Amino acid sequence: MYSSPWSKEQFVSFNRAHASRLLASSKTDEHSAAIKKEVLTEKEKARFAGPFSDEWLQRQSSEHQVFVAKAFPVVQGDKVRRADDWRRSGHNATAWASDCPPYQGTPTVASSVWRAGKTCRPTLSAVDHEGAYRNFPVRSPKECSTLLPEEGDERVWLHQVLPFGSSGSVWGYILFADAVCFLSISLLNIAAAHFVDDFYKCESETTATPSFASFQKLHRLIGTKMKEAKAKPPAKSQTLLGVDWQITEEFLFASPGKGRIDKLSEQIREILSSDTLHPQDAAKLAGKLNFACSWVFGQVGKALLKPIFARQHSGLQKPVALGSPLRAALKELLRLLPDLKPMRIPLKPSEVPVFVLYADAYITLSGSSRTANRWLKEGVPHTVLKGSTNGWGAVFLSPTGRRTAFRSQVPQDVLERTATSKAFIFWLEMLAQVLSVLVVAAQVRGHVLCFVDNSAAEHALQKGFSKDGLFTKVLGCFAGLLASKSIALSFHRVSSAANASDGVSRDDWSMATSLGCVRQDFNFSFAYEWLRRLPETPEDALFTKFVKFAEDLCAQSVGEQSMVDVTCMGVLIVTMCMAMYRQYVQVDMGVGQWLLVSSEVVHYFTYYTVKGYTEDKDKLDLGNTMHGDEEEEETSDLSSSTVIDEDHAWL
Template identity: 30%
Template structure:
């Protein structure tokens, strides 16, 4: 360090007994501990900066090293990252795969979801004046670059750097993949021969030109530094666990809802499953779809994914073994797999395919059988919704659905995956060798494997891929080379328009237009009407329905229909084996509401350059006075029943800035509106329904109100009607609304809500007539009629706002 050291630096140097050179004690060369005290870099911190493994210098074969020794070793050593780059620069790459893998670094493409979008939490520390002034400089979140998951962020940078050479890189990588497969051919045959029969049968099926190239798949993952390689290798070698604790996925978010955290023991399943099977088998009847279910099982057997028909378990008395005499290959009895046998009833899942035709899928009732009750999972798989692709806004995509996705991956214990089906011949028994439809474990296990496939597409071909369970966008050639089947009917070549999960995704120079496909809407409507007709909705069906509706509504019109889907989500969460599938009044009403909403869906346009759009900033407040005590809306104590004579003490107010003009209004509300804490926000949107710009930041000082408005529903059914009416209005007007939390002390609308217009008059704000009585009448009807709230309420609010004038 040149020149004299400062007194502060010298003091720190002397206090540390002159252990290092004085420059180590400069502020910009030190770290702060958790107490804010400055300390010199620890050996662990230096190891990280040198790109070394954690505690690499902590010990030798002779024992642990002193910190001073570790500092000396690190000070005399090379920076590993620099050394690695020198080595790579001096040695020509031996292959394109090796070169591409080196672009990502030793850890490969980072795994995990996108970080949370930035909030305006910093404003919560401000008082009213500072908050108001800061709001003039706000940017709407839509005007900022959206945060992407880390792998996409790095991938886009690599694509920019090598965009001129992507075609050659991909061509050479695919050629090397084929060479790798050829080189491993003999090892693959040896490896496959050593696997149990059900593993071999799953990877080598007659409908595939070649077996799944497991060794090549795992080797490519190794070259990319895939973090879950050891666990995935074991699962692909021995089969995936279907009961008990399911392995976590690399980079997945931890669960915080407590679901799947109280499993029953697998040992306890022996008795409970046997009781279930005895009860179901003795009452099983041949149904409308039984023959189709049987034909699917027979087809699966011929592909080597199912064993059957087998004799019944020994503990199932008075049930004879049954063959299928009128079908070849299934007219003899097979032995069941060894081990404790657990079985679940086969049942049909009726759906509408991409061509609008009714199709039937077979699933197993792993909920009532108790299988799913044994499962423990600690995380949530990372999925890519339409919003993910809007954020990425890429120019090329090739959407693909994996054919028979679950059934390309073997299970570890086939005896655990038994099923039975009543046929005209009698009750038949079968066992799955591959993951089956209806198992919770299949979802987690498949998504782990799908993430690994996605890792290869990103890491080796530099494609910005994602997947939603078994819906992939990717390069067909790599899937085919590795022996993974894809569904030909789902192929979409690169284009500026694609269909993603039933939503048309169209890109032009100005932005992305999202619109529901008529077939997807009809498919969801058919499922809704079928549930209403049957007066029944199972949790499994509810989970699939909620996902489809959420995917569609989030993509096309924000939080519309969220209140209606709340009841469906509640049914999906009812996983108790003894639950009733009949529709409750609330669930039936929700399904009817969705039947009315879905046909009214409209396209949604998301601009690339939202910074050029006009923006509004809204502050709103409401309160109720009980004697000498004043309560904020949403904080009225339970049991408090304001009476009509307190009408004048129940106030609301808002301050709305559009461009450089500020508008405000104030009014009273009837007593029964007091607990509807979102009214003050919604009255402003209703009053300016025809004048509000497309992007809005709305500040609210009530946490419950912010959560309810953002999610599209709250805990109170009355509030849900009002919120549903708001989001339907927002969809009609094409608004992008961000509800942000603020402290009450920063709410500039507080004074206005109390009939104090001092600041408004001083600063020249414009008072408007919000026609609150008419708006309240519409919202009152929405509170009691969720169907009205989600359909015609928006039009009535727009008509009511027709006379609002700014001047």
């Protein structure tokens, strides 16, 4: 749009017709009085000139002297603000730009704290300009007039300063803000940044206070008005750019904040109570929820936004009753939102233990054994699952030196019931990652690098949702469980040749053995039963049942490792006893063997007695037990996607 601006002749012709349409309309609403009051207040600050009559506008417009846009209300909670529609008036179409504005948003905040945390104890501080664009004059007030939605003849006003909503205003103000940050860096040696009119900086706590005073003084010398009451002096905890930041010795925590979560929860309750949702309201809700989910641990909840985006893109022009998928998603979000944990960014990554997990899958169809990646490209009909075989495997490398490998096979009826004909191949790849992580979850105390050799599976795992509705349910439950245990994952593409679990998935253990992995066997029957019943399981029972089988897998993993520990401890105890009493007891090889065997019998008996007792009790939380981690718009590929059939837009 900004690379092909309208000519002046095009704009003049278009806006003249637009002015005629506006003058023919005198529509008012309940917010008209609030808009008029705001304009009168700004007139006292010399930001508006007027009012002028409709006749004056008609005459000036016909002579190409005045160009107009329509004013409309923007409701923000209990506040009503005025905005002007510069897009429909044609004003924004006259702007030209070769690139996009350099917004330094939340990623810049996180990277600033992370870099400062390497050498000092960082703090955050911020100042906010009052009025922002409204502090700078326009070239000609007649080029940007506005028509208020009210009764009467005198409803035309002229902007004397840069108006909100105009592309030219954004670019003009950002150039000024960039200059202020440049002066802060070059004159004061302060690493300042800004997101539109929000200026912030990160600095060591030893110099933060005088630095902040100098930063404020620079703004006053330039002549900009600041919101003094909203100034944020240096602190470890700040609310900045809509995100709650908290800096500790080891981590930077980022979350949407309790206030935002409470407002979203209340809005969802109102929607569920009315049982209707307009597509425009769905768009606003989806944007707010997506922002909130982007700043929680593991971006939990994003999978639940799909039905809301489906309503947004439904093409409907009026509020419509909630469908089953949409109602279920809202109920689950209402349950999930209060329990979300903040995103955790390590400030000392070198001290964070990193675990490595390789997982892979294969399938044999029509007598031909191929990787899931190759079958996905070729496409296969659903009927070829009959008589097929499959397998998946994983290799887990712990920084403690423990290395394990395991595999399993998904029952054919599970694939037939849960995977669609176009997606069942990469189901195996995604499922291999999900089940593998659940098995090793109890051993993880840090970050897990997960390697996958299927691009489609990698993208679905990274985003937290899939075009396959049922698997989106799986990913939603998976993300919720990981967040509850504070397990951080990142998925990375690797070639099949470099995937250490490629052979394990086919029951070939040679690579795993060469890596020093211990082969382990786990019972995945509970997991497969959950998948088997996935299509008809009630939405409110999905996560509870998922947690149940996940904890069973964790318990098996802990049990296997505990048995190894018991064996090693038995050898250690016998060896220590023999060393302590060697001067009193003469032990030859034969007696020593019998002592060792006897000790191991006792340990095996004790282990299985305890294991059998605990299995009859409620499952314990065997996941990550680390403490201290209380925890704008959807990504373009989803929010701008084609219309989604809401009845099939599952969780």
